[in-house]
Amino acid sequence: MEGKQLEYEKNGLVNAFNSGIVVFIGNKDNYGNTVIIQGIDGVDIWYGNITDLSINLYDYVEKNKIIGKPINELIYLKIEKDGNNLNITDYLNEIKD
Numbered sequence: 847m848e849g850k851q852l853e854y855e856k857n858g859l860v861n862a863f864n865s866g867i868v869v870f871i872g873n874k875d876n877y878g879n880t881v882i883i884q885g886i887d888g889v890d891i892w893y894g895n896i897t898d899l900s901i902n903l904y905d906y907v908e909k910n911k912i913i914g915k916p917i918n919e920l921i922y923l924k925i926e927k928d929g930n931n932l933n934i935t936d937y938l939n940e941i942k943d
Contacts, residue, residue, distance in 0.1 A: 849924035854916045865909045877922045894922030
């Protein structure tokens with residue numbers, strides 16, 4: 847699996863890291879139940895291992911909107927553009943408010 851595990855508090859909420867369109871909701875190998883949001887900058891952010899979704903396919907999602915909850919206390923995060931994986935820490939630092 848390429849990506850990173852992020853720990854969340856029990857019953858924590860998962861917020862969108864950037865604004866964009868929900869382009870995928872479903873199961874992905876190694877990521878479990880996954881949401882992919884294509885950002886306004888063309889970057890795809892994968893949120894794996896989440897449930898209780900508050901979004902639908904093709905919804906426009908604002909940055910920081912709640913999109914769901916982790917199935918346990920972990921989510922799997924993957925960030926890519928044009929099929930290439932990006933450094934997660936660098937990207938998240940770039941889009942920080």
